[in-house]
Amino acid sequence: MKKYFVDTNVFMRYLVNDDHGQADRVEKLLDKAEKGEIRIITGPPVFFELAWTLKSFYEMKKDDIYNCLLSIAAIPGLAITDADVITESLEMYKKYAIEFSDAYISVLSKKLDDSGVVTFNKKHFNKLDVELYSI
Numbered sequence: 001m002k003k004y005f006v007d008t009n010v011f012m013r014y015l016v017n018d019d020h021g022q023a024d025r026v027e028k029l030l031d032k033a034e035k036g037e038i039r040i041i042t043g044p045p046v047f048f049e050l051a052w053t054l055k056s057f058y059e060m061k062k063d064d065i066y067n068c069l070l071s072i073a074a075i076p077g078l079a080i081t082d083a084d085v086i087t088e089s090l091e092m093y094k095k096y097a098i099e100f101s102d103a104y105i106s107v108l109s110k111k112l113d114d115s116g117v118v119t120f121n122k123k124h125f126n127k128l129d130v131e132l133y134s135i
Helices: 008-016 020-036 044-056 060-072 083-095 099-112
Strands: 003-005 039-042 078-079
Touching: 003 060, 008 044, 008 060, 020 039, 039 044, 044 060, 044 083, 044 099, 060 083, 083 099
Parallel strands: 003 039, 039 078
Antiparallel strands: none
């Protein structure tokens, strides 16, 4: 069965329900995925875009953003590339005062043979158990 990659705007309509017709169509898609009638997949860039848009455009609080991202990660029948990194990043995002993308970078750097991070954003990364390279 062919897989279909689900873009950010599909999940956004589902989460904020600002277009009821599109939100209903998304619910039908997710129902088909849960029943195994269609295979859907998404990945990290979608989670980054969701976190950023929910914060900057919809002005959601961090706890609400976390819950939205978690609800997407838990959709039955949805495959996620780097699912383990996304899951761990969500927990780090919830625990620390950092952006979701910084949590993801930190988690991924550890998975890549315990690599470090080069950044000017030491404020966020100093909170995390990740080696920083000074430039």
